[in-house]
Amino acid sequence: MSTTDTDAPDSGASDAAARALSTAPVEEAEPESGSGDGPAGGPRLGVLGWARWFWRQLTSMRVALILLFLLSLAAIPGSIIPQTSTNPVKVSDFLKSHSVLGPVYTKLGLFHVYSSVWFSAIYILLFVSLAGCILPRSWQFIGQLRGNPPRAPRKLDRMPAYATWVTDAAPDDVLTAARGTLRRRRYRVAPGEGSLAAEKGYLREAGNLVFHIALFGLLIAFAWGTLWKSDGTKLVVPGPAGGFTNNQTQYDDLSHGALFNPDDMAHFGLTLDDFHAAYQTSGPTKGTPTTFYADVTYFGADNKDHKTRIRVNDPLNIEGNKIYLTSHGYAMNVTVKDGKGNVAYSGPVPFLPEDGNLTSQGVIKVPDAVDSKGKPEQLGFAGLFTPTTTIDPVMGPQSTFPALKNPTLFLTAYYGDLGMDAGLPQNVYVLDTASKNLHQFTVGGQPLKMPMVVGDTLKLPNGAGSITLDGVSQWADFEIVHQPGIDLALGSALAMLVGLAASLFIQRRRIWVRALPGADGRTVVELAGLGRTESPKAAEELARLVDVVHAQAPSVPEEPASPSTTAPEDSSDKEHA
Amino acid sequence: MIDIAAGVNEQFANLSNYLVYSAMAVYTLAFLAHIAEWTFGSRSKVARSSAALPAGSGTSAPAVKVTKRGGGTAVLERPKVVTRGGDDRGIEDGKGAAGGDEQGELYGRIAISLTVLAFALHFGAVVFRGLSVDRAPWGNMYEFSVTLGLVAVAAYLVLLALGRSVRWIGLFLVTAVLLDLGLAVSVLYTSSDQLVPALHSYWLWIHVSCAIICGAIFHLGAVATILYLFRDRYEVALAAGRANGRFASVWARLPAAATLDKFAYRINAAVFPLWTFTIMAGSIWAESAWGRYWGWDPTETWSFITWVAYACYLHARATAGWKGRKAAYLALIGFACFLFNYYGVNVFIVGKHSYAGV
Numbered sequence: 001m002s003t004t005d006t007d008a009p010d011s012g013a014s015d016a017a018a019r020a021l022s023t024a025p026v027e028e029a030e031p032e033s034g035s036g037d038g039p040a041g042g043p044r045l046g047v048l049g050w051a052r053w054f055w056r057q058l059t060s061m062r063v064a065l066i067l068l069f070l071l072s073l074a075a076i077p078g079s080i081i082p083q084t085s086t087n088p089v090k091v092s093d094f095l096k097s098h099s100v101l102g103p104v105y106t107k108l109g110l111f112h113v114y115s116s117v118w119f120s121a122i123y124i125l126l127f128v129s130l131a132g133c134i135l136p137r138s139w140q141f142i143g144q145l146r147g148n149p150p151r152a153p154r155k156l157d158r159m160p161a162y163a164t165w166v167t168d169a170a171p172d173d174v175l176t177a178a179r180g181t182l183r184r185r186r187y188r189v190a191p192g193e194g195s196l197a198a199e200k201g202y203l204r205e206a207g208n209l210v211f212h213i214a215l216f217g218l219l220i221a222f223a224w225g226t227l228w229k230s231d232g233t234k235l236v237v238p239g240p241a242g243g244f245t246n247n248q249t250q251y252d253d254l255s256h257g258a259l260f261n262p263d264d265m266a267h268f269g270l271t272l273d274d275f276h277a278a279y280q281t282s283g284p285t286k287g288t289p290t291t292f293y294a295d296v297t298y299f300g301a302d303n304k305d306h307k308t309r310i311r312v313n314d315p316l317n318i319e320g321n322k323i324y325l326t327s328h329g330y331a332m333n334v335t336v337k338d339g340k341g342n343v344a345y346s347g348p349v350p351f352l353p354e355d356g357n358l359t360s361q362g363v364i365k366v367p368d369a370v371d372s373k374g375k376p377e378q379l380g381f382a383g384l385f386t387p388t389t390t391i392d393p394v395m396g397p398q399s400t401f402p403a404l405k406n407p408t409l410f411l412t413a414y415y416g417d418l419g420m421d422a423g424l425p426q427n428v429y430v431l432d433t434a435s436k437n438l439h440q441f442t443v444g445g446q447p448l449k450m451p452m453v454v455g456d457t458l459k460l461p462n463g464a465g466s467i468t469l470d471g472v473s474q475w476a477d478f479e480i481v482h483q484p485g486i487d488l489a490l491g492s493a494l495a496m497l498v499g500l501a502a503s504l505f506i507q508r509r510r511i512w513v514r515a516l517p518g519a520d521g522r523t524v525v526e527l528a529g530l531g532r533t534e535s536p537k538a539a540e541e542l543a544r545l546v547d548v549v550h551a552q553a554p555s556v557p558e559e560p561a562s563p564s565t566t567a568p569e570d571s572s573d574k575e576h577a
Numbered sequence: 578m579i580d581i582a583a584g585v586n587e588q589f590a591n592l593s594n595y596l597v598y599s600a601m602a603v604y605t606l607a608f609l610a611h612i613a614e615w616t617f618g619s620r621s622k623v624a625r626s627s628a629a630l631p632a633g634s635g636t637s638a639p640a641v642k643v644t645k646r647g648g649g650t651a652v653l654e655r656p657k658v659v660t661r662g663g664d665d666r667g668i669e670d671g672k673g674a675a676g677g678d679e680q681g682e683l684y685g686r687i688a689i690s691l692t693v694l695a696f697a698l699h700f701g702a703v704v705f706r707g708l709s710v711d712r713a714p715w716g717n718m719y720e721f722s723v724t725l726g727l728v729a730v731a732a733y734l735v736l737l738a739l740g741r742s743v744r745w746i747g748l749f750l751v752t753a754v755l756l757d758l759g760l761a762v763s764v765l766y767t768s769s770d771q772l773v774p775a776l777h778s779y780w781l782w783i784h785v786s787c788a789i790i791c792g793a794i795f796h797l798g799a800v801a802t803i804l805y806l807f808r809d810r811y812e813v814a815l816a817a818g819r820a821n822g823r824f825a826s827v828w829a830r831l832p833a834a835a836t837l838d839k840f841a842y843r844i845n846a847a848v849f850p851l852w853t854f855t856i857m858a859g860s861i862w863a864e865s866a867w868g869r870y871w872g873w874d875p876t877e878t879w880s881f882i883t884w885v886a887y888a889c890y891l892h893a894r895a896t897a898g899w900k901g902r903k904a905a906y907l908a909l910i911g912f913a914c915f916l917f918n919y920y921g922v923n924v925f926i927v928g929k930h931s932y933a934g935v
């Protein structure tokens with residue numbers, strides 16, 4: 001005898017009524033060899049037979065268990081080996097330092113475990129198994145809902161909770177009393193001949209099914225989100241010129257799912273009005289940010305301007321996209337004049353932070369400048385910016401705090417060809433100082449170098465122009481995410497939670513009452529309860545029922561005849577078997 | 578978003594530290610008292626005649642008891658409900674640590690009183706830690722560990738107060754809490770401070786407090802499971818008539834294997850939905866903080882692994898041939914995953930979930 005049913009006590013398991021307190025699939029016994037319907041009888045199995053056998057295996061609890069276990073095992077490598085999706089830099093470092101392991105890992109898909117063939121195979125099999133398990137269970141459960149609780153089994157004393165006594169009350173009175181009480185306790189009651197069958201806690205099974213079905217919802221939401229997702233970043237400097245509109249070309253970088261279509265991108269945009277940051281001013285974590293937020297003006301499909309504040313943990317939700325504040329840094333507001341005294345560039349230039357105290361580096365490229373003779377000559381500046389400046393005798397200028405307490409910009413200047421016209425994509429944060437077409441401005445054989453504070457102007461040699469530091473502002477880096485399917489994911493998650501709670505906290509239980517005239521003409525009352533073995537509840541509930549029924553059909557003070565031998569088989573049992 | 582008046586109340590922070598050390602001192606006393614309880618208990622008859630013999634299971638014919646009172650009137654008691662377990666061997670629960678020994682019993686009660694006292698100090702430590710920075714006191718691993726220990730003891734004391742027979746867990750729990758606190762104050766210690774903006778969120782209250790409760794209660798479940806494994810082996814030996822191993826007298830005083838198994842199951846099954854919720858709350862927080870609700874970050878991955886391992890356990894309980902010891906191993910694997918997620922991932926694997934200064 002093999003069963004998956006926790007509820008059936010060993011001795012009572014043979015009773016049909018005791019089984020199926022849940023619709024869990026019953027484990028198949030190993031087919032005997034030569035029986036012709038199992039794998040051992042291989043030669044006699046047709047393709048269909050094998051398919052059926054395979055399907056039965058796949059949808060068994062045992063295989064579900066094994067697949068679940070495999071799934072948890074398979075998830076492990078992805079947490080230990082760097083993953084391209086989360087940390088591509090680490091992956092390439094790994095590849096560089098492991099010339100043997102690297103290619104093997106690549107072959108095995110270990111750098112993208114969660115989208116690898118083998119990981120997918122496990123969860124797809126699991127979900128197929130789940131479908132094969134859930135569908136029949138759902139039908140079976142609907143059948144149970146429409147039918148009646150199973151009739152009282154013949155041997156009630158084999159049930160996990162049992163009570164009996166002999167009374168002078170008529171059998172019908174006993175049953176009526178029991179029935180009323182059970183109904184009041186919201187049991188579903190079905191009368192039999194000389195007996196009652198009652199059941200309660202159907203929500204447990206319903207919850208279990210809801211939980212498992214919601215897993216599908218979650219899977220679909222996940223797939224949907226992955227395939228159509230887009231996720232990009234954009235560094236935004238303050239002011240209208242630095243604004244962002246949602247367009248593939250506007251992103252600093254954009255990654256997206258396989259089915260993403262740039263034509264479907266929503267219409268919206270924003271400009272940064274102001275950025276605020278505050279830092280821990282003392283203690284061991286001095287300098288760590290305590291708060292930062294960006295004040296922005298944005299527009300959506302309505303093309304109207306709205307003002308809002310975006311904080312960490314609190315993205316702007318717009319046209320189905322979310323805009324997160326991810327990082328920030330300083331931008332130099334500079335004005336560059338060329339050899340003719342014309343303003344060749346004016347505006348903010350973002351510098352990238354290098355450390356927690358926002359020591360920052362950046363370059364200023366001025367392609368449209370002319371020299372003092374009016375000949376086109378491009379200008380470039382490489383800079384180091386320290387918001388709270390100290391000069392370390394060895395390391396040079398450094399920042400010791402991230403806020404603007406003592407800001408200084410250190411610049412060196414170049415002229416010649418910035419290489420921007422070559423049409424090659426250029427990193428805006430790097431100046432190709434190694435290029436032989438780019439020359440450094442020097443003074444007396446030494447590179448031109450000057451620490452500047454706000455308001456300072458650096459004059460370039462030979463009347464080549466000047467650069468003025470007008471001010472320092474802060475830029476913000478935003479991550480713009482479009483992930484569809486999120487509502488489905490949340491809904492499924494909630495359904496899972498509710499289903500799970502119902503499934504684990506509600507007890508499904510049955511009570512049978514039998515009252516039949518005994519050999520001496522007195523009524524033999526038998527009550528039995530069946531519930532999960534983990535819970536003493538079935539026994540407690542039965543005890544309360546016994547109290548009520550006993551009060552109305554008190555026992556007669558005599559040793560009762562052994563009930564299980566006198567109770568005739570419930571006639572309805574036969575139809576049932 | 579909580580804007581922080583970047584202060585740390587040093588007085589409260591120091592007070593919190595003193596309270597943690599005091600609590601550890603008192604837990605140590607409770608530990609010694611429990612040891613005394615078990616030691617005295619081993620003298621007792623129950624422990625020596627280590628055979629907690631199978632009590633007759635419910636096969637005896639139930640009957641209506643009739644009690645005759647003085648006047649000769651028959652007063653009828655209600656019929657007894659006879660129960661028979663599905664899986665248990667019909668072996669009765671052990672008599673508890675003291676094994677009926679009076680002195681052992683006394684020490685047992687002393688141990689519990691000391692645990693209550695230590696709990697009060699421990700509670701104070703957590704409260705003052707929180708007050709010193711005006712935020713939830715679980716923003717780093719040190720605080721997480723200290724609070725987790727507190728919740729584990731609280732759960733135990735609540736079960737005791739509800740009249741559940743859980744005294745057998747006392748020694749093992751106090752030992753584990755001492756280890757937890759020892760690790761916290763030595764390796765994980767971080768002085769009181771404010772949090773980085775990414776942790777300023779009410780989800781910190783919700784997600785992390787749920788994680789702490791789950792950890793503490795899974796921990797109780799794991800202790801029960803381990804004891805189940807020992808007691809189960811002891812019962813098998815008992816049935817084979819060779820139950821006189823070194824610790825037989827300890828196992829004899831534990832509840833029956835079936836009782837321990839049920840206790841562990843109920844604990845694990847009860848927290849499983851909360852653990853599910855913890856992961857979901859984490860996802861919601863991740864969605865608002867990092868722009869995706871699930872990204873296979875190491876901590877996320879290990880939460881998932883832990884979740885699947887416990888789901889495996891729940892399935893195993895419902896699968897023929899997997900109940901009992903095999904299911905117990907799965908539960909322990911689940912708990913090991915939880916621990917690894919907490920210590921292993923935070924310390925050895927760096928993901929997005931880096932706590933402020935470990």
Ligand code: HEM
Nearest residue numbers: 022024025059060061064129130133208503504888891895
């Ligand atoms: C996709 C992965 C799955 C997960 C995460 C999962 C999770 C769970 C959980 C947490 C429970 C416990 C709730 C309870 O005991 O009522 C449960 C119960 C159950 N699961 Fe699954 N399950 C999965 C797949 C499956 C599959 C493939 C089957 C069928 C072969 C299955 C059949 C069952 C059954 C019958 C129960 C109820 C057991 C009982 O009566 O106690 N599950 N599942």
